[in-house]
Amino acid sequence: MRAVVFHGVGDIRLDTVPDPVIEQPTDAVVRVTSSAICGTDLHMVRGTMPGMQPGTILGHEAVGMVEEVGRNVRNLRAGDRVLVPSTISCGYCVYCRAGYTAQCDTANPNGPLAGTAFYGGPKTSGPFNGLQAQYARTPLANASLLRLPDNVDDDRAILMSDIFPTGYFGAQLAEIKLGDTVAVFGAGPVGQFAIASAKLMGAGRVIAVDRVPSRLDMARAQGAEVVNFDEDDPVQTILELTGGIGVDRVIDAVGVDAQRAEQGPAANAQTGKGKFDEELSEIAPEQNVQDGQWKPGSGPSQVLQWAVKAVAKAGTVSVIGVYPMNDRFFPIGEAMNRNLSVKMGNCNHRSIVPRLVELVANGSFDPASILTHREPITNAIEAYQAFDKREPGWIKVKLEP
Ligand SMILES: [Zn+2]
Incomplete structure (x- = not known):
């Protein structure tokens, strides 16, 4: 598959990499239909957020279709359209239960004191391969992913990822x-x-x-x-x-x-x-x-x-x-x-997102005007450059894999 890969500070490339597979019973593999570039990605590319491992796929925003689920993902099935929140959380630890899903004790492989687990970040955040790709492995999918209503399109949904x-x-x-x-x-x-x-x-x-x-x-x-x-x-x-x-x-x-x-x-x-x-x-x-x-x-x-x-x-x-x-x-x-x-703090995505999806689905708030650009993922590197240079009007860029 194609993916935006971090090679070093100032060096990102659109590479062909192996497709992700189910590794844990709580994983899902999602076919990404929309991703996006975020200001936080620029922190990593510039090195202001240090500790990125070369080879990590960038990106922490996605909407997609579930391709495959592990045997303990009992609320989703192949073909479900889902939002992938940027941070990963288990749903069962004391922090998740209290709504502090960014402080989940379980999700970060570096341990409960290591900090927020999220996609496409430095070693201390997992590291987890990111979502600027055609497919993604989504850990703890049963508690992290959210099925989307049909009337919330990708352009609106992608803004609720982060x-x-x-x-x-x-x-x-x-x-x-x-x-x-x-x-x-x-x-x-x-x-x-x-x-x-x-x-x-x-x-x-x-x-x-x-x-x-x-x-x-x-x-x-x-x-x-x-x-x-x-x-x-x-x-x-x-x-x-x-x-x-x-x-x-x-x-x-x-x-x-x-x-x-x-x-x-x-x-x-x-x-x-x-x-x-x-x-x-x-x-x-x-x-x-x-x-x-x-x-x-x-x-x-x-x-x-x-x-x-x-x-x-x-x-x-x-x-x-x-x-x-x-x-x-x-x-x-x-x-x-x-x-x-x-x-x-870091956003407790999973505790907030259901409410926002409901506000958008019922028409209380329309976030669509914030999305200013749509680019195919094949133009990802150029899109990063335009976003980095703050070209006029480049507020938010969606990538279409
Ligand atoms: Zn947790």
Whole structure:
């Protein structure tokens, strides 16, 4: 079969590889009908998420048809159309039962303390071959896969593999209540779904901060008030828009590829502006990585500094942007002295996805506008390059195997 394979930092190729087979009784083999490129894939290709093993198939988003199931997959059969959530979970451990499916004790072969198990990631995440391929082995399929209703097409379903649930999770962590004012930093695909989810949870106002005009246009179309941080200081603008109080909740939908403050918070205070961009392409991997290991910056990311300043006293900061395990910077003094709540984590896909599929199936929310490009998998490498360069309008790319 054809698959997008990681060979090294900056080196991915469309290869012909062996078809996957059932290895465990709880496995299914899925014929992928749609996959997608995610900002997290770029973290791996650039090396900002280290530890990728050469030969690993990339990708953690898919919709497909079940080809074959192991004997303990008793809820699915060949021919079922399914959504493959990005993270893998067992459904029976104490964490899965409590809804923390990203912290499943069972799924990660490196053990219960190794972290979230997901497709197409570094060694610490499994590693599991990813979903930018014609076929995929899906472990713990009985508890992880979700059968799709016929009226949810692939274009909509693929967005529920990772980015819609992650945005929704960000809004959940932010503890949004009816009438809240919410700021979303980063209006990439996950940020767009965080905006949508904040509205679904009853937010009164949503303010979106980014620098890419097409992303801000999409946020405005959703009803958000937009701030371009290349034109306006985002903290000052948010304070002006909220009577000097700040927002009730803030969601960081940016993460590690944010350009770090070169000389710490003081330097940013002088310029009044910093720079960030989810999947920012101007950052060369070598600036952030030494000897294959993430090199921590000299202070918290720009977006975290802005987040704690833009939120009201006693407000909530939700972090869903991706940070590596050895990153250790957070503006804790400011957060502590302003009585902030800080919640963060990897999306508990499997506990959220059924609700989202229902919202889309019953017409409560249509995610279709977030998908901007469809490419055959044979164009995958070119699609990665266009997505990496942030060509205008490239918000979300679906790959068709
Ligand atoms: Zn589990």
